[in-house]
Amino acid sequence: MKKKNKRILIVRPDRIGDVVLSTPLPREIKKKFPDGYVAVMVREYAKDVYLNNPFIDEIIIYDANNPFLKTVKTIRKYGFTHALMLLPDERINYLLFFAGIPCRVGVGHKLYQFLAFARYVDRNKYNPLRHEADYSLDLARKIGVDSSDYTPEIYLSEEEKKISEIRRKELLNRKKFLIGINSTSGGSAPNWNAERYRKLIELLLSDDNIRVAVTDLEPPESLSGIDSVVYPNVNSTLRNSIINFSALDLLVSASTGPMHICAALKVKTVSLFCPMTACSPKLWGPLGNYNKIILPEENYCKYKCPGDPKKCEYLDSELVTPERVFEEISGMLNKE
Incomplete structure (x- = not known):
């Protein structure tokens, strides 16, 4: 029986700088799983960070004001196998749970993650202190991505250059x-x-x-x-x-x-x-x-x-x- 390719959702509904620091994840994930499908879920104002990124198959806009069930249906249709929640957020935690994503990885020891059976990575109170981009890559490491390259990249098209x-x-x-x-x-x-x-x-x-x-x-x-x-x-x-x-x-x-x-x-x-x-x-x-x-x-x-x-x-x-x-x-x- 043919093994199903990984379909991975990276969630970073945060500020522009934080979204920039998440850009190493799609690249390193694709290196490990070249046949995988990688999407990012970000807020409307930050989506331009990921435009023209060759390692992204889809950009999904997250709007906290959208009805819960409508957002669940939107996420569910992609058939994601994995989700990486780079920012602890209770609503998103349950969105991904009810969207039926089997493997979900979050940050820290949150009760709502425990209730939704999510896996987690621990920052150990920033000791030893590492870079935010490296901490973010920890979530990809949790699903088998063995990488130490967390250099962010923004890609311009030839026309933009x-x-x-x-x-x-x-x-x-x-x-x-x-x-x-x-x-x-x-x-x-x-x-x-x-x-x-x-x-x-x-x-x-x-x-x-x-x-x-x-x-x-x-x-x-x-x-x-x-x-x-x-x-x-x-x-x-x-x-x-x-x-x-x-x-x-x-x-x-x-x-x-x-x-x-x-x-x-x-x-x-x-x-x-x-x-x-x-x-x-x-x-x-x-x-x-x-x-x-x-x-x-x-x-x-x-x-x-x-x-x-x-x-x-x-x-x-x-x-x-x-x-x-x-x-x-x-x-x-x-x-x-």
Whole structure:
């Protein structure tokens, strides 16, 4: 009797950066099960991360507002044999259970997973601390995928690559380097205030070789309308923004989705980070690109940390000045 090919659903109804860090799973699953069927279930706003991915057979949009039974029927029709739940979620746990997926793997010891007979992987309170993408790959390892390659990737079509090249020339406007500044984040990690980003932009504009692109979808008022600065992502779709990010030489940001997008596109990054476990670059740092992480000195946080990344004083101190970041950028550009 012929063995049934695996039909695997990867579920990541989360933020864009988290979805980017899930992109190694389809690739590594297909390496192990080349005849398998792999689908991802993500929210509408994050689906563009997976467009044109050669290892994905289907993108399923998850809408928490859709009726429960309607969603169960949608999932059931695919005949999945396995489901990997990268984010603990009680509703999704029961959706996959009632969709009749025999093997379901979740994260951690959740009662609702136990009640639905789901398997699980344990993060052991992040000890030892590994990268989120590596933790995510643990779920694939649970079903037989033996891999240590958790480098994220976003794939552009040939047409998108041509658009990126054209857009880069337009944005550069005869300059040599295109530097992105993404000043906003989801608030889960420390970040500069807008005034510090403004100062960095002024320093970058003093270099005749550099064009600055503020890449926020909604730039802060103090960073809007600056002469000689371009704003390619305002009112843009995520996919169009991804193409714009691919045109950059380097992106400066806090730990946020655009940083992960650029890393997955192999664009250089300079990133402001906090060493707290929940924010650590060991857990959330950029992967697969040439990057520089800005962190406090080893003993700074021992005495100064307020215990809340939103109240971090380090990035507002004289230890992480725009001048210091400008020097880091210059050093990275000179290594071209």
